[in-house]
Amino acid sequence: MVSTVTTSLADVASSNAALRAFLHGLPGVDRVGADQRAAMLGTRSIKTTAKAQAIDLAISMVDLTTLEGADTPGKVRAMSTKAMHPGEGAPRVAAVCVYPDLVHVAVETLKGSGVKVASVSTAFPSGRSSLEVKVSDTALAVAAGADEIDMVIDRGAFLSGDYLKVYEEIVAVKAACGDAHLKVILETGELATYDNVRRASWLAMIAGGDFIKTSTGKVQPAATLPVTLIMLEAVRDFRATTGTQIGVKPAGGIRTTKDAIKMLVLVNETVGDDWLSPDWFRLGASTLLNDLLMQRQKLTTGRYAGPDYFTLD
Amino acid sequence: MFEYAPAPESRDVVDIKSSYGLFIDGEFVEGSGKPFKTIDPATEEKLAEIASATSDDVDRAVQSARKAFGVWSQLPGSERAKYLFRIARLIQERARELAVLESIDNGKPIRESRDVDLPLVAAHFFYYAGWADKLKYAGYGDARPLGVAGQVIPWNFPLLMLAWKIAPALACGNTVVLKPAETTPLTALAFAEICQQADLPPGVVNIVTGAGQTGAAVVAHPDVNKVAFTGSTEVGRIIARTVAGTDKKLTLELGGKAANIVFDDAAIDQAVEGIVNGIFFNQGHVCCAGSRLLVQESVYDVVLESLKRRVSTLRVGDPLDKNTDIGAINSAEQLAKIRELSDAGEAEGAARWSPACELPAKGFWFAPTLFTEVAQSHRIAREEIFGPVLSVLTFRTPAEAVEKANNTPYGLSAGVWTEKGSRILWMADRLRAGVVWANTFNKFDPTSPFGGYKESGYGREGGLRGLEAYLDV
CATH class of the missing domain: 3.40.605.10 (Aldehyde Dehydrogenase; Chain A, domain 1)
Structure with a gap:
């Protein structure tokens, strides 16, 4: 059953017309309804023990990120150190996420820690380059020891209806990843419609992405609740169809513990337990971690400590 | 967990x-x-x-x-x-x-x-x-x-x-x-x-x-x-x-016995939300509740599967808990009526389903319930239950959907789920209901007239x- 379905999904990418027919045949997304559902889940009240559990889970799912032109080996080293030991009793984060040329610094610092090294690639964040450049960008990061590659799709090709080009690029980058996990960034803020978010999610999954990720963090809006909801529905339906489980990573704009907990509620009530682990759900963020640590301390001690008690890395 | x-x-x-x-x-x-x-x-x-x-x-x-x-x-x-x-x-x-x-x-x-x-x-x-x-x-x-x-x-x-x-x-x-x-x-x-x-x-x-x-x-x-x-x-x-x-x-x-009509080109995830909101909002104690679900046969399986999965996540319990989705039935009398009609549904041959759900020992409670294999002639398809009980029926064509939706002594509300705008208007012209909701349900606004x-x-x-x-x- 599963294998025949997988075969039929492979046929889906035999031509741009076939791909288009498949993606446009997916059920539509009603914007008003999706927004309402996400807003309703945003009202869940997560308190006391549930909050403590959620905070630790969220910390363990963080992809601690720095993607600045001003990044230096020193900055990456500091962040990687924090990733391993975020705070007393707190779990380590899932991964650090850096540009390809700084992967080696993170790899060295994190050796043996269990924290993964992720690298953006494929002419991040715009994706405006040739396939050759994108593949060698990826190969550079993989050669430097990246465990995970966060690629961007060609939104221009997607919006102009050239789904096959998007597909083939993902396939090529996946091949360049070797053993590294591939996260496919849809940049939902540029796709604009929820129908597009659903189509791009399926496109990325069919092409072999291990994770689908909302955003680069360089475009607004980024990881909104409704967009994350639609992507969770996509991975749920994809598993039901193919038997293959795909991870989800909202990234960009998740700054507070409240934001993170809303994301976990979304996961809990849309796809359930199977996705509630760092293997299947990540939170891409830079400033979120300190707020999680602050709230964690508040829960343990009953008091808020000032920001000077949390390191800036 | x-x-x-x-x-x-x-x-x-x-x-x-x-x-x-x-x-x-x-x-x-x-x-x-x-x-x-x-x-x-x-x-x-x-x-x-x-x-x-x-x-x-x-x-x-x-x-x-x-x-x-x-x-x-x-x-x-x-x-x-x-x-x-x-x-x-x-x-x-x-x-x-x-x-x-x-x-x-x-x-x-x-x-x-x-x-x-x-x-x-x-x-x-x-x-x-x-x-x-x-x-x-x-x-x-x-x-x-x-x-x-x-x-x-x-x-x-x-x-x-x-x-x-x-x-x-x-x-x-x-x-x-x-x-x-x-x-x-x-x-x-x-x-x-x-x-x-x-x-x-x-x-x-x-x-x-x-x-x-x-x-x-x-x-x-x-x-x-x-x-x-x-x-x-x-x-x-x-x-x-x-x-x-x-x-x-x-x-x-x-009273009402509203049809919530789901076409095969509907936005399925949102339609399922609308079905849930249509019948389980306020424990189904809603005169305009979407208590009859009419699903186009070509999407029956996928809608039912999604619906059951979604209903399984509903949180039944303490009305004052901020995370409760379904509270208590208002009175012993109403609970008895819901039970009586649900039992009649089973006795008349409809298939009853409820998610695994623990109900408090004291108070008046009724688990969210779906009936499939429901025919127009069943009591649960004709009488107002006024509780969290949904009767699921199917249709093949838009004309049949209209016919079944209107085939009730009531006419308070109806819902239409389709991504096709022209079909919404076609349906709204023919449904004999005071309110016709399109791609939503149980939406109220003081500016909008309501009646049957x-x-x-x-x-x-x-x-x-x-x-x-x-x-x-």
Whole structure:
């Protein structure tokens, strides 16, 4: 059953017309309804023990990120150190996420820690380059020891209806990843419609992405609740169809513990337990971690400590 | 497992007295009948003793309303508007308290009373406050108010139904004698306090509590000019008979058995949300609930699978827990009725399904329930259950969907789920229902008229049309 379905999904990418027919045949997304559902889940009240559990889970799912032109080996080293030991009793984060040329610094610092090294690639964040450049960008990061590659799709090709080009690029980058996990960034803020978010999610999954990720963090809006909801529905339906489980990573704009907990509620009530682990759900963020640590301390001690008690890395 | 810890809304914001009187002529007074108790349906604990109004008490209330009518109807519209705006603001200020009180007395989840009922209650008063000085431009000429309105409201949306009745009546210059439902009088009595707080002239709003007999006395009183009732079709018939032959104006908002129609090109995930919201909102205690799901056969399997998965995530329990989706059934009597009809569904051959769900030991509870293999002839497809019970039927073509949807003695609401705009309009033209929702369900707004066809009643409430019921047009 599963294998025949997988075969039929492979046929889906035999031509741009076939791909288009498949993606446009997916059920539509009603914007008003999706927004309402996400807003309703945003009202869940997560308190006391549930909050403590959620905070630790969220910390363990963080992809601690720095993607600045001003990044230096020193900055990456500091962040990687924090990733391993975020705070007393707190779990380590899932991964650090850096540009390809700084992967080696993170790899060295994190050796043996269990924290993964992720690298953006494929002419991040715009994706405006040739396939050759994108593949060698990826190969550079993989050669430097990246465990995970966060690629961007060609939104221009997607919006102009050239789904096959998007597909083939993902396939090529996946091949360049070797053993590294591939996260496919849809940049939902540029796709604009929820129908597009659903189509791009399926496109990325069919092409072999291990994770689908909302955003680069360089475009607004980024990881909104409704967009994350639609992507969770996509991975749920994809598993039901193919038997293959795909991870989800909202990234960009998740700054507070409240934001993170809303994301976990979304996961809990849309796809359930199977996705509630760092293997299947990540939170891409830079400033979120300190707020999680602050709230964690508040829960343990009953008091808020000032920001000077949390390191800036 | 990510389990949500209990997140109860505090009861400290409400102050429930041990007993309540009637609200007549701006004062709380003793009732002459035997007091009755109102209970918390989630725990069966007694909340308060409530006065019972006899026909003499009702007569006093009507007299007080008549006297107040002289003053109230002569006020400039802009003055009446001030009172209504003041009431609306007081409702907003006391929203949290009123929401908690509603959930305690009715059993509905706090999320719903907080996020749906109370905002709509305030919105209704704001909306009709805006009309009070603009009646001349409503299209009814220089129409005068009717006089004293006798209003009888149900227990499913106690404060919201009060707002639907009182706000337009007062805006148009009428005065009111309102009887809240026997099982849910507390928010109406809190509203009486708000009338005092707002310095509303005595007698403009009178609230008489009691059982069916009190309601009958309100309806039958010879000095009542207008009767407005929301409730069962059975009682609506009795009221129509009582009012027949008098010059009382009558509006009735009665039962329903709405079809929620899902086409194969619908946005499935949102349609499933709409189905859930259509039938499980307010424990299904909604006259316009989407209690009959009509699914196009070509998407039956996928819709049913998604629906069951979604229903399994519904959180049933303590109405005051902020994470509760489905609260308590309002009364033992209603629970018995839901059970009886559900058992009849099984006995008649429909397939019953409920998710695994633990129900509290005390109180009145009913698990969300789906019936598949339902035929039009089954009782559960024809009779209003007024509970969290959905009957699932199928159709093949749009014409068949319309035929099945209309094949009911009721006609209050309907839902259409399709991504095709032209089909929505085609369906809306043919569905005999007062409200047709497209790609949504159970959406209310004070600007939108609401009311039924056939046995679902007559007259419209809400919006510009809602003024007509309270003006001598």
